Amino acid sequence: MNIVVLVKQVPDSSAERSLRTDDNTVDRGSASNVINEMDEYAIEEALRIQEAHGGEVTILTMGPEGASESIRKALSMGPDRAVHVLDDALHGSCALATSKVLAAALGTLGADLVLCGAESTDGRVQVMPHMLAERLGIAALTGARKLTVEGGSLTIERQTEEGYEVVAASTPAIVSVWDTINEPRYPSFKGIMAAKKKPVRTLSLADLGVAPDEVGAGGASSAVVEHSKRPPRSGGQKVNDEGEGGVKLVEFLASEKFV
């Protein structure tokens, strides 16, 4: 089974993040950039399927030059090769345009299974798997906490508000995973060394047959018109518990009419 894992480089969510003031896009220059955490679970799941069923695992990333760092990091976990969609015209692309480009790239790779994280920590929009499925005419099984592969049949379990659902599809399909699905491995020293030699193919928009005016800020279907830092919440009253902290807490709740 040939598997493609979508990997997105994002600004580190444990640090300060912001939007640029010149073009309203995510500021990647000042932030430290990392693999979207949820994507590591997708890579791990791909490697486990490969271990059980064979085939190749390919990382697919769309992003600026600097994303190659995250690609090497992803490869150090064990995948065989990577494809980096890199083109200056992509800067400022909306989700819709991103899905168009990724769908074109997936079209050239012919995967049986596409895996990705359920959401990215920067956008948190969760729409990419369904956008891609819609464009590629394949099934999307989203939000998996468990994935079973039997031949060309895929079955997932996914959490719902009411309980959980079991959903099935045949390959080719795209599956997005939550962090409850597995525990990603740490890259070994050997893996890190091997990753340096693994093939990374760069594809431009021209390679994919996508016109530059369909993507980027110019081709975006939505646009940020303004942004501002939310005034930080200021801490209110803080009391030390000297035997009546619980009562004081309730007095506060009562003053706010919660009790």
Add this chain to the structure above:
Amino acid sequence: MAEVLVVVEHSGGEVKKVTLEMLTLARELGTPAAVVLGGPGTAAPLVDKLSEYGAAKVYAGESADLDGYLVAPKAAVLADLVRSVSPAAVLLGSTQEGKEIAGRLAVKLDNGLLADVTALAADGTATQVVFAGSTIVKSQVTRGLPLATVRPNSLTPAPAPTTAEVAPLEVAVDDSAKLARVVERKVEPKGARPELTEASVVVSGGRGVGNADNFKLVEELADLLGGAVGASRAAVDSGFYPHQFQVGQTGKTVSPQLYVALGISGAIQHRAGMQTSKTIVAVNKDAEAPIFELADFGVVGDLFKVVPQAAEEIRKRK
């Protein structure tokens, strides 16, 4: 006035609160029209509630195909409806299903998507709160109509009683939309507590709660306040509480009237999921815990002393 389509979120024959919020919002943008998508017989029990909150029309798309497959058939029916009525806007809940339908709809209509909005102005400008609640963004679609997913608890639903006209929708689902088949739906008992993302009070426990058994304390306070129970990632990763109750990045985003954080230090990833709560209260042993920077009221102390005392005090006052 043009119609504003509100895709109805429902569960067990009841309209979910986020739908009432969307109907309230829709009234500012045009004439609210609810769209019910589900198996046969789904719409009838929902119509009264939708009317009460101002739905002038209820489009009823009912078919076993809408229920038996993941979102693709719903997106197909909705796309047909949008093409035929040319609404002023389309609103969906910012829930797993709402976002998934919206993503497909955006592709089908080649229409921009405004995700997880907390407000939508009449001119189509959406407000979003991003990056762990640190940044406010105003955005618009530049192609198509305002298509937005609305974050639950972003506004207070207000009734505006009317009598909805029920309009059945033709549901013809192509095989290409039937690729992800729902094999089984398991309902797990969840008791009387409100749903986490919709609750007006959320009481969450963190690593400081210590173990799964001690979460009874968190549950007790939640029940006394009529709230839902949440948990930090540290608590979930330690196995104290199930993942579906996780608040923060890689979990749920909540925006209740009152958020109570017990034994939660307040790492930025947790704050990402609760920072827009109206009132925040915290109990933590560590006076330096970052959660106190956000808390309107904080108690520095042992939660195993403070919480039982607070519970007792609430009971006394009831």
